[in-house]
Amino acid sequence: MVDADTGAVDSPLPALETVDVGALLAADGRRTRRERILHIVAPVVGVVGFLGLWEALVAIFDVRRFVLPAPWAIVRHIASDPSFYISNARVTIWEAFLGFSIAAVLAMIAATIMAHSRFIERAALPLAVIIQVTPIIAYAPAVVVWLGFGLKPILVITSMVCFVPFLINAIAGLRSVDPNLLELARSVDARKRVIFWKLRFPSSLPHLFSAARIAVGLALIGAVLGEFFAGTTEGLGYAVKTAQARPIQLLEQLWGSIFVLGFIGAVATSLIAAVERVALRWHQSNRP
Numbered sequence: 001m002v003d004a005d006t007g008a009v010d011s012p013l014p015a016l017e018t019v020d021v022g023a024l025l026a027a028d029g030r031r032t033r034r035e036r037i038l039h040i041v042a043p044v045v046g047v048v049g050f051l052g053l054w055e056a057l058v059a060i061f062d063v064r065r066f067v068l069p070a071p072w073a074i075v076r077h078i079a080s081d082p083s084f085y086i087s088n089a090r091v092t093i094w095e096a097f098l099g100f101s102i103a104a105v106l107a108m109i110a111a112t113i114m115a116h117s118r119f120i121e122r123a124a125l126p127l128a129v130i131i132q133v134t135p136i137i138a139y140a141p142a143v144v145v146w147l148g149f150g151l152k153p154i155l156v157i158t159s160m161v162c163f164v165p166f167l168i169n170a171i172a173g174l175r176s177v178d179p180n181l182l183e184l185a186r187s188v189d190a191r192k193r194v195i196f197w198k199l200r201f202p203s204s205l206p207h208l209f210s211a212a213r214i215a216v217g218l219a220l221i222g223a224v225l226g227e228f229f230a231g232t233t234e235g236l237g238y239a240v241k242t243a244q245a246r247p248i249q250l251l252e253q254l255w256g257s258i259f260v261l262g263f264i265g266a267v268a269t270s271l272i273a274a275v276e277r278v279a280l281r282w283h284q285s286n287r288p
Helices: 021-060 071-080 082-115 118-133 136-147 151-174 179-187 192-229 236-245 251-279
Strands: none
Touching (some): 071 082, 082 192, 082 251, 118 151, 136 151, 136 192, 179 192, 192 236
């Protein structure tokens, strides 16, 4: 506005105050550190609180050992023979890792084909869904009949339960490319291979990590169930199976194996989340 008496121009905007950029950055850094600490502490508090409640309820209601042992008794049993759990856990982790990896590679290959052909996707996807919705325990014995005992049926069972989450997420990820970028790449006659590695694959990574968080638990389930049917004499599934046959004598072994499997699953999920944060720093889902 122009003052009628002086002719001076008054700005309609208030004077800007000096912004302390250093203070803002420091506050943002403190907030990020608090979020990281909370991200670590909250799950620990939840698990410890749950185990503490379990321990208290067993003591208060005097629950019989063969019905439900106390968590501390299970932990003591694991500590009394750590080599047993380490050796069996190593086998199950290796089986789960191989099945998980095979499923991820095969799903990515299949998704790449389906992402370029709606007909193939509509023809093949229902078969994948049928595999996913059919209870694994129903077809696991058939896999063992086909392939015999040993590692091969365990890997097939594990791969089958992990395959569909990877497939569906990979298809969605490969098709989530910005259409403008895709059109630009095609306008300069970029090869399909270049488009895949520069556009489609990077855009699919957030979806693939989401699938990995789901599949890591399924991989452990598949490996353990495979050990139940495949006639193995090692692995946490075998430990659970032998304890189930003698529940009174080996009750702590049964629950100890369950504890170790839960711990492995939690660690594996945390590792995937950590790798995702590093690999996808550029993605908006990891921005504050």
